Amino acid sequence: MVLAFCSFLNYFLKGLRVFSFLARNVIYSIFLARISIDEKDGVKLSPCTTNMVNSVIKFCSNLDEKIYLGLAKKLLLRLLGRKLCFIVYDCRTQKIIGCSLYYFNFRDYKEKTIHEGYTGFLPEFRGRGLGTELRRHALCHFARNPFLKGVSSRVSLNNVASLKSNKNLGFKVAEKYFDPCMNEERVYLICDLELYREKRKVCE
Numbered sequence: 001m002v003l004a005f006c007s008f009l010n011y012f013l014k015g016l017r018v019f020s021f022l023a024r025n026v027i028y029s030i031f032l033a034r035i036s037i038d039e040k041d042g043v044k045l046s047p048c049t050t051n052m053v054n055s056v057i058k059f060c061s062n063l064d065e066k067i068y069l070g071l072a073k074k075l076l077l078r079l080l081g082r083k084l085c086f087i088v089y090d091c092r093t094q095k096i097i098g099c100s101l102y103y104f105n106f107r108d109y110k111e112k113t114i115h116e117g118y119t120g121f122l123p124e125f126r127g128r129g130l131g132t133e134l135r136r137h138a139l140c141h142f143a144r145n146p147f148l149k150g151v152s153s154r155v156s157l158n159n160v161a162s163l164k165s166n167k168n169l170g171f172k173v174a175e176k177y178f179d180p181c182m183n184e185e186r187v188y189l190i191c192d193l194e195l196y197r198e199k200r201k202v203c204e
Helices: 002-029 050-062 071-084 106-111 130-143 160-168 194-198
Strands: 038-040 043-047 085-090 095-103 113-121 150-156 171-179 184-192
Touching: 002 071, 002 106, 043 071, 043 130, 050 071, 050 085, 050 095, 050 113, 071 085, 071 095, 085 130, 095 130, 106 113, 106 150, 113 130, 130 150, 130 160, 130 194, 150 160, 150 171, 160 171, 160 184, 184 194
Parallel strands: 113 150
Antiparallel strands: 038 043, 043 085, 085 095, 095 113, 150 184, 171 184
């Protein structure tokens, strides 16, 4: 009886967390603009439409780092992929080569920021600056929303390339901490979107 109750309570709390996450993102995304389509140097950037959700989920699970999207993130893609998920295609093959998912954590909701959750590229397309350009495009996109103050991100200190890329785009370390689950030293960064509102040429 006790085990059954504990199991029920566990599922109930998980469901509550999923509902809370989705409700927060739906409410805060109401006034977000839809991601625009852009094409440059043989790659196309577009929003994640409903018919692309399964392809994005499969793409993430097949990456070297095995990005696992839980129930909340999968539902988020279906509900708000057009506003929160960027997909990068190879124009020649029409194949997904990268994607980036943003969402609102509770801290973001309080601080009026949006979180860069996942960004990943196929191995053969890394090291070309595509990740930096994708982040720049996202920053320019979110800067068009006046109610957002910034974009937040979490990076492990041993991920030198990602850390350098974020800092070059204007992210600044807000705090350092140790993640016991990852057993790594990490940093929480924030990019002030005012930088991209003041310097429109950055977005051109």
